[in-house]
Amino acid sequence: xxxxxxxxxxxxxxxxxxxxxxxxxxxxxxxxxxxxxxxxxxxxxxxxxxxxxxxxxxxxxxxxxxxxxxxxxxxxxxxxxxxxxxxxxxxxxxxxxxxxxxxxxxxxxxxxxxxxxxxxxxxxxxxxxxxxxxxxxxxxxxxxxxxxxxxxxxxxxxxxxxxxxxxxxxxxxxxxxxxxxxxxxxxxxxxxxxxxxxxxxxxxxxxxxxxxxxxxxxxxxxxxxxxxxxxxxxxxxxxxxxxxxxxxxxxxxxxxxxxxxxxxxxxxxxxxxxxxxxxxxxxxxxxxxxxxxxxxxxxxxxxxxxxxxxxxxxxxxxxxxxxxxxxxxxxxxxxxxxxxxxxxxxxxxxxxxxxxxxxxxxxxxxxxxxxxxxxxxxxxx
Ligand code: F6R
Ligand code: MG
Ligand code: MG
Numbered sequence: 149x150x151x152x153x154x155x156x157x158x159x160x161x162x163x164x165x166x167x168x169x170x171x172x173x174x175x176x177x178x179x180x181x182x183x184x185x186x187x188x189x190x191x192x193x194x195x196x197x198x199x200x201x202x203x204x205x206x207x208x209x210x211x212x213x214x215x216x217x218x219x220x221x222x223x224x225x226x227x228x229x230x231x232x233x234x235x236x237x238x239x240x241x242x243x244x245x246x247x248x249x250x251x252x253x254x255x256x257x258x259x260x261x262x263x264x265x266x267x268x269x270x271x272x273x274x275x276x277x278x279x280x281x282x283x284x285x286x287x288x289x290x291x292x293x294x295x296x297x298x299x300x301x302x303x304x305x306x307x308x309x310x311x312x313x314x315x316x317x318x319x320x321x322x323x324x325x326x327x328x329x330x331x332x333x334x335x336x337x338x339x340x341x342x343x344x345x346x347x348x349x350x351x352x353x354x355x356x357x358x359x360x361x362x363x364x365x366x367x368x369x370x371x372x373x374x375x376x377x378x379x380x381x382x383x384x385x386x387x388x389x390x391x392x393x394x395x396x397x398x399x400x401x402x403x404x405x406x407x408x409x410x411x412x413x414x415x416x417x418x419x420x421x422x423x424x425x426x427x428x429x430x431x432x433x434x435x436x437x438x439x440x441x442x443x444x445x446x447x448x449x450x451x452x453x454x455x456x457x458x459x460x461x462x463x464x465x466x467x468x469x470x471x472x473x474x475x476x477x478x479x480x481x482x483x484x485x486x487x488x489x490x491x492x493x494x495x496x497x498x499x500x501x502x503x504x505x506x507x508x509x510x511x512x513x514x515x516x517x518x519x520x521x522x523x524x525x526x527x528x529x
Contacts, residue, residue, distance in 0.1 A: 150268055150269070151211055152211070152213075152266050152267060152268050152269075153193070153209055153210075153211060153266070153267065153268075153269050153447065153450045154209065154210050154211065154212060154213055154214060154216070154219075154264060154265070154266040155207070155208070155209055155264065155265050155266075155275070155386055156206075156207075156208045156209075156210065156214075156216075156219050156223070156262070156263075156264045157198075157205055157206070157207045157208075157262070157263045157264070157277060157366075157384045157386055158205070158206050158208075158219075158220070158223040158255060158260050158261070158262050158263075159198075159203050159204065159205035159206070159260060159261045159279065159366070159382065159384050160203065160204065160227045160244075160245040160246065160259060160260040160261070161202050161203045161204075161241065161244045161245045161379055161382065162175065162204065162227050162230045162231045162234055162242065162243055162244060162245060162246065163175065163202075163230070163231065163233075163234025163235075163237075163239035163240065163241055163242040163243065163244065164201075164202030164239060164240040164241055164244075165202070165237070165239050165240070166240070167202075167240050167435070168201070168202045168240060168241065168282075168379075168431075168435055169201065169202060169430050169431060169432055169435075170199070170201060170202055170429075170430040171199035171201070171202060171203065171204050172233075172234070172237060172239055174233050174237065175204055175230045175233050175234060175239075176197045176199060176204060178226075178229055178230050178232075178233045179197045179204055179206060179226050179229075179230055180195075180197045182225070182226045182229055183195040183197065183206065183208065183226065186222055191210065191212075191218060191219075191222065192208050192209065192210050192222075193209045193210055193211070193449075193450035193451060194208075194209045194450060194451045194452045195207060195208045195209070195452070196452055196454075196455065198277070198279055198441075198443065198455075199279075199429070200279040200280060200281045200382070200429045200439070200440070200441050201281025201282060201382065201429060201430060201431050201439065202240075202241075202281065203279070203281055203382045204227075204230060205277075205279050205384055206223050206226060207277060207452065208222075208223075209447070209450045209451070209452055210450075211450070213266050214264040214265070214266050215254055215256070215264070217253055217254065220251070220253075220254055220255035220256075220262075221251055221255075223255055223260065224246075224251040224255055224258070224260075225251075227245075227246055227260065228243075228246065231243040231246060241379065244378065244379050245259040245260055245370065245378070245379065246258070246259050246260075247259035247370075247373060247374055247378065256368065257368070257373055258373075259368075259370065259373065259374075259378075260368070261285065261366030261368045261381055261382065261383055261384055262366050262368065263364045263365055263366045263383075263384045263385060263386050264364060265353075265361045265364045265386055265388075266361070267360065267361050267388070269447050269449070269450070270391070272390070272446065273388070273446060273447035274388075274389045274390050274396060274444065274445070274446050275386060275387060275388045275389055275444075275445055275446075275447065276386070276387045276389055276396065276399050276400075276442055276443065276444050276445070276458065277384065277385070277386055277387075277442070277443045277445065277455070278291075278384065278385040278386075278387070278440055278441070278442050278443075279382075279384050279385075279429075279440065279441050279443070280382055280383055280384075280409075280421065280438060280439065280440040280441075281380075281382045281429065281431055281438065281439055281440075282380055282382065282411040282412050282415075282419075282431050282435060282436045282437070282438040282439065283380060283381070283382065283383070283409040283410065283411035283412075283421060283438040284346070284347070284369065284380055284381045284383070284409065284410050284411055284415075285322075285350055285365070285366055285367045285368060285369050285381040285383040286346030286347055286348075286349075286350045286367075286383075286409075286410075287346065287383055287409045287411075287421060287438070287440075288350075288351060288365045288383060288385045289343040289344075289346040289349070289350060289351050290343075290346070290402065290407045291402035291403060291407075292317075292351045292354060292363055292365070292385070292387075293339070293340070293343060293351070294401070294402035295363070295387065295394045295398060295399050295401075295402055296314075296315040296317070296332065296354050296362065296363070296394065297314070297315065297317075297332040297333065297336055297339070301398065301401050301402055302394050302398040302401075303398070304394055304395060304398055305333075310391055310392040311392060311393075311394070313356070313357045314331060314332045314333050314334070314357065315331075315332055315354050315355065315356060315357070315362060316329060316330070316331050316332075316354065316355040316356070316357060316359075317329070317330050317331075317332065317339055317343070317351055317353075317354055318351070318352045318353040318354070318355070319339070319342050319343060319349050319350065319351055319352065320349070320350050320352045320367050321342070321348060321349055322348060322349075322350060322367060322369050322372060323348045323372070324348075327352065328342070331357070346409075347410065347493060350365070350367040351363075351365060352364065352365060352367050353365075356392055356393075360392070361388070362387070362388050362393050363385065363386065363387040363388065364385070364386050365383060365384065365385040365386075366381070366383045366384045366385070367383075368381060368383075369381055371415075371496035372496075376496065377414075377415060377496050377497045377498055379415065380411045380415040387399050396444065396458070400442060400458055400459075403421075403423040403440065403442065403459070403464070403467065404423075404463075404464065404466075404467045405467070406420035406421055406422060406423070406467050406468075406470055406471040406474065407420070407421055408420055408421075408474070409421045409438050410489055410493065411436070411438045412434060412435060412436035412437055412438055413434045413435045413436060414435070414497060414498070415496075415497060416488060416489050416493075416494060416497045416499070417434075417436075417478070417487050417488055417489065418478065418486060418487060418488075418489065419436050419437040419438050419474075419475060419478060419487075420437055420438070420470070420471040420474040420475060420478075421437075421438050421439065421440050421471075422437050422438065422439040422440070422467075422468055422471040423439070423440050423441075423442065423459045423464050423467055423468065424439045424440070424441060424459055424464075424468065425441070425457055425459055425460045426441050426443075426457045426460070427457075427460075429441045433475070434475075434479060436475075437471060437472075437475045440459075441457070441459060442457075442458035442459050443455035443456065443457065443458065444456040444458045
């Protein structure tokens with residue numbers, strides 16, 4: 149019987165060059181050297197070292213299944229080795245996303261973002277990897293909805309017998325620490341109740357109605373793990389394509405509408421998610437705007453054939469141009485909402501430290517000194 153293959157995509161920001169703009173080639177070489185060793189030792193079938201902005205991503209194929217201790221430990225060690233290189237080069241924020249002092253069993257909840265899926269490789273297995281910088285987990289909600297539930301995006305939902313049944317969405321409530329499973333098209337409106345609020349509800353997995361994994365995304369929120377601002381999540385996502393899944397073009401189509409995501413400068417602003425070529429995945433303007441790369445692969449007995457740079461296509465030029473227009477307009481708002489995030493989201497930035505300094509200067513509108521609780525309540529709104 150054929151055995152299943154697992155794709156693990158584990159990413160972290162372990163040092164930026166220059167500032168938070170991009171990944172230094174020495175870190176990528178270090179990661180490749182370490183993963184090569186594990187491939188020779190037989191732990192991995194294949195790997196690719198990916199980068200978007202200041203984040204490095206380890207795409208690994210293996211037969212250890214999801215949440216494997218061995219694979220997570222291996223990724224953690226690679227990030228530690230890369231951190232060493234970053235320290236030597238005095239890169240910015242060396243070791244930034246390694247929130248724990250040491251590895252303990254599972255890398256989830258320790259800082260890095262994780263997207264994993266295990267399946268039986270099909271006769272031909274095309275899949276796409278998306279990797280974003282300067283934005284949060286939850287940024288995939290809108291594109292995943294479009295790919296798997298919106299017939300205006302995915303015509304296969306209407307005309308392909310292999311897709312007409314629709315899909316099953318597994319949604320995480322990352323603040324409530326719970327999850328819900330909703331079917332489309334039957335529960336499409338219920339699904340939108342939640343995933344329209346991507347700061348809290350995130351599409352973790354999409355399945356076919358028969359239970360086959362179709363897409364998975366990293367939902368780790370650094371601020372919730374650390375309880376303070378330590379950089380943005382810069383999430384990753386894997387989508388299987390063709391046949392019973394959306395065609396490659398249907399998977400890419402949502403990115404022609406640059407949707408507005410949170411992140412950008414100091415993780416504190418809304419901005420358009422720009423689909424860009426790998427060679428352009430180095431955010432600089434106002435530390436952004438947020439961007440996403442799309443990489444296409446074929447699997448051949450667990451070996452990774454690719455990547456193909458899917459946004460290296462002039463048909464995305466207009467989306468990029470629109471991003472720049474939206475970015476210009478939002479930037480003109482400067483420190484004002486809705487460019488700046490609402491107060492509730494700013495709680496996880498450095499703003500509360502500044503507000504705390506001003507607390508004693510507040511005076512009651514009734515002419516009395518305000519009580520601290522009330523001050524806090526007012527300040528939070
Ligand atoms: C956003 C990001 C950057 C930094 C900014 C300030 O995800 O990483 O926009 O927040 O460059 O960085 P520090 O505070 O490290 O000087
Ligand atoms: Mg960084
Ligand atoms: Mg980053």
